[in-house]
Amino acid sequence: MARHRGRGMAAINYPIGMNLGGDPSQALVHSNPEGKFTVTLSAIDLGQGMKQVTRQIAAETLGVPIADVYVDTADSDTGPHDMGSFASRGTHRVGNAVAAAAKEARGVMMEAAAEELEVNAADLDTDGRGNIHVKGAPSRAISVKDVAVAAQFRQGKTIAGRGIFLIPLSEVNPETGEMSPVSCYAHACLVADLEVDDETGEVTVLKMTSAYELGRAINPKMVEQQLVGGAWMGMSHALFETPEPYYPDTAHGPRDFNEYVMPGPGDICPHDIAVLERPAPDGPFGGKGPGEMCANPVLPAVANAIFNAVGVRVDSLPITPEKVLRAIKAQGGARPQGAPGGRR
Amino acid sequence: MALTVKTFGSMSEAAAALASDRTARFISGGTLLMRAINEGDTSIGTLVRSTDTGYRQIRSDPSRVEIGAGARMVDILANRDLAFLHPAARIVGGPAVRAMATVGGNLFAGSPYGDFTTALLALDATVSIQAAYGGAQQMPLEQFLQSRDRSSGLVTAVTVSRPASPDAFRFRKVSRVKPKGVSVLSIAAHLPATGGRLSNARVAYGAMAPTPIRARAVERALEGRSLDAAGIAPALAAAAEGTTPATDALASAWYRREVLPVHLRRVLLGETG
């Protein structure tokens, strides 16, 4: 009986957004007479944080505090069109649309402020705390609230903006596959350390160490949510999950969460993450989108670490204890491959 | 379609109600029956309940323990006198399931559930059954399990022998998910020894057949042997004898048979992992 340690790595990139029918998103931004803003969308928050990501992008673009912005989404009567929340498109596509709408609204706001301060709008800036001031002369200022009141009740201006982001669809060449699939990519490299029980085929992931490049992290805590939870899902895909455990045989499909196995709270491991930010030139503040790619490097890294531990290649997902055990038996026993990358 | 719930103060009344209605089922913790109802099982027309307090009681004496069929896993875990059963009770579901699931219900849970029953089987349990009309009867658990789907009457209690010593009783459940998962297999073993030699060992398996089963061949192979690598070798060789494990979403029959001797060895030698 033996447990063998193994270490494996994988590196990946991931396309942000999709190439179908163009990939448009729209956003509307408007202020109430108190200078408080509402972003109106039809994007979906599935937990990935769409509402908060777009809220921060809007606040940053408008130059107002986060508390002065709320996002209202997914009422088809009021929210303008959006393709949907998938393909890692939310931060990039919807974020760009929101930035565009907020920019337009900010333009009106600055014009209204300029009229109140009797200066040129180009000479004004926001302080991010709810005030607009003359560049270089912070005392010549007016609050966003006063601007909004003036715009509504004196100037007859709507502090509002519309935004759309569209990457025109790119035809795929039937002969060569030539196309512009997306505009930017996120990147990752992940190291998995694990242990394989050579008598039962059971794999225990002990640690993950990773570097993710995601463009600008719009909200670092939400990036962490995605990366930690996504890597868990990657581990789950690698070792546990499928509704067809004997694919292509369709029998024995799981009917509940007892039979559809996923790592439990006792199966998780420490994950040491570094985030790199190479801003996407066409992303909102350089944002890309970590939502999907976070899981992807875990699957091959785990498979490679199993090889490192016991010398067997399981090229079929999920890598169940049964597959590992069968491979070890076929090989005549575990053959540890030594430690790549030195001590662990 | 319309369900009727009937509540009785005594088990004998409940047993009579159960016998008089083909669509009646006795509901205890509800973890099996309520799921079936939620999923549209239309064969259930009546739910029979009992508020009989005796149904939940645990009575112990120095050699035997009688556990009311309505005792829940948390009741077992709260009872210090039943420490030998705690490992088997603790692996039933999560905390909420353990606050609902009863010992009686576990007897009816099909593979890959019902691992508490595996432990009861290794402890030489007998089942007390209240007949529809008339008195109570006792039946060895092993015999009960063979006929449980056809059983009439109402299970009121389970009685088990105390293990010879705390170390003489071992229980292991193998799951894919930690800390809570259903059974790839489970093993319970009562290993009384005198002078380092085993005698009358009882070994039971869960998820190695449609119901928990006794591993008779293993028990025979352990008779008079010592608990060391050489002593248990014949038992390991006979580990899979009599098993008919299923292939399901968790594991194949091949895998269950293949790792059974490994886990049996780990149980017998007290290895971790």
Place this chain on the structure above:
Amino acid sequence: MLEFRKEYFKDERDDRLNEVGQPRQRQDMLGHVTGRTRYFDDHAFEGLLHLKVLRSPHPHARLRSIDTAAAERAPGVKRVIRAADVPVNKNTLLSLINFGKDDEPLLAADKVRYKGEPILAIVAESEAAAYDALTKVRVEYDPLPAVFDVEEALKSGAPVVNETYPTNAFEYHEKYNHQKLRFGDVERAFAQADFIVEERYQMSPIEHAPTETNGSIAAPETNDRFVVHTCTQALFFSLGTAAKLLDVPSNRLHFLGGTVGGGFGGKVDSLTEPLSILGAMLTGRPVRYVLNREEEMLYGCPRGAERHYVKDGVMRDGRIIARKVTSYFDAGAYTRLSSYGAVKCIAHIPGPYTIPNVHAECYCVYTNRTPATAMRGFGITGVDFSLEVQMDKLAHKVGMDPMEFRILNAYRDGDMKAHRREAHNCALIECVQVAAEKASWPIRDEYRRMNSMTGGGGERAVIPPTATDEGGRIGAGRPATSTPPRPPPPTVAPPPRAPVPAAAQPRAPQPATTQARPAVPPPPAPPPPVAPAKPAATPQHGATRFSSVFGTRRR
């Protein structure tokens, strides 16, 4: 444990921002922890009815007869909905953007193509009443032979799963039974390679398993409209799909959602909304249709299975000179989104590496199983698994450290990718370096000094002479399976060129010399070539929103 490595790419960022980059609390968090967040099912309606569907027990069968008389008389039943009640009972999800042919009924009409396919729906006063009535429906089936393996399905004589695609493969460009990628000449490169590694990879289906199952509630609203509370991941996709199937103007549907209990791709297919609305239309009452967990697990559309054959030619010094991939996406019985997954797969090959010869084919194949759909990492997750395990094998084969092997072959700014677009904004090398450092995985100094901004471009930006072929033409018989036929002599017509990304990015300056970069082997002597050319600078195709991506007309 999470740290930001701000020193990387700091010259490309302005970090002086007020809100972006700040760890602000989520707008929805207070609602979550107080139990007050409202999901689609958290809306109360007086007189709510419940809808359940009858599902096929067979993976493939003709429907001989359906008798609903007893079910209609069952207690609490308000309405039985049959295929004939669906105004437009054929759709494909991507028809809204003109991709693919309508191939899927809302309720099976004459045939079922997977186990669990909905045949009819019952709307009743309670879920229990609906379940009870389902047991009273009598259906006679004539079972048909079924096929479950993607390569078996492509063989001649295999059962036809979906008559819309009689060869069991999605049709690309109305011409091929797969999507092609051709870049350089892999066969010549294989002949020059020091090692060839050829492997097969398989990913089983994966269920999204969100804690909230798919569902919706539809209710008559004032003004002859219907309000729909839904967990959809794509509000207007679902609205458009429902409007089409029910043949109603889109402005008669008022969709509300946006707060969803997990999706991961499993809530794009609009599984419940059309039937909820139809139920509300036919009964005049609010109707709730929510999948139970077993339905969600087995019939709620998984991430489809994928099979990838990867053949690589690698030199002793670690350079990969050719990569050939043949991929099969198991769509199940209907297209849903799998057709696009295959395109995403093609665009992703050969992974984040600069390889001078690449050849790939991806098939979207129909089998008699639950239709697959998108899931987190769609079209990529299974490819990355295959390619990165393959990379590990290649590194092992040439005796290189796997980290260094990745860095050596990594794409860099200015490199030409196999789909004929220049790479920019690359960061693979840096990720590998940082992960190695954090994991105390030693890599040599020369590999630590490399970066994504330098060493790319130049001859790495050249589109090589490319051999094309017409293998897999629709109507030319079933394709071979694991090894696609070697094509006939290449065509001569140069392929049309699609646009360069409109957002032409400022590129890091190219170094005058290229010593630091790994050499790309000179392209092999050109076969009768497709003339390489720089991609056109202006888009050839405009942003016509509803124009066809692939020339497949909407039905």
Place this chain on the structure above:
Amino acid sequence: MAKTPVQFRLNGSDKAVFVDGGENLLNVLRRGVGDMSAKYGCGQGTCGVCTVLVDGEPQLACLTLAETCAGRSVDTALGLSDGPNLHPLQTAFMEHFAAQCGFCTSGMLMAAKALLDRNASPTREEVAEAISGNICRCTGYEPIINAIMDAAAKRGGGSNREQGHARV
């Protein structure tokens, strides 16, 4: 159909409802009295998103026959806060970003409360065990475990906090 009257206490307030035969507590809470905090996730007892406390014990509302709650006390996530003052678990979940889609959160909180009410200073393993019947598909459990540990520490327990991860 005959309905049965059932009275129980919900988050400290008396409720009276009529239930159908065989109706479960989850349905009664959601459709009977309008407490939507407990969710439907499976109806099988395998996901935990309907976890509530019945007389202080965690139970799965979907598997609880409603009429067995007569005269008993039911607590849900809606009753967790004291007016506008959040329960320490709620605060900790917020601080640790321990929710994404939020669908499992109500059940997680109640499972965690059941633990902390009995064990003021749980170990990581005990926390993992306490939420082992609750599925979260988003977070990977790590932030949830951290939040519960933190809430315990801030309530004065937490002496068993330790490095490392739960392996139970």
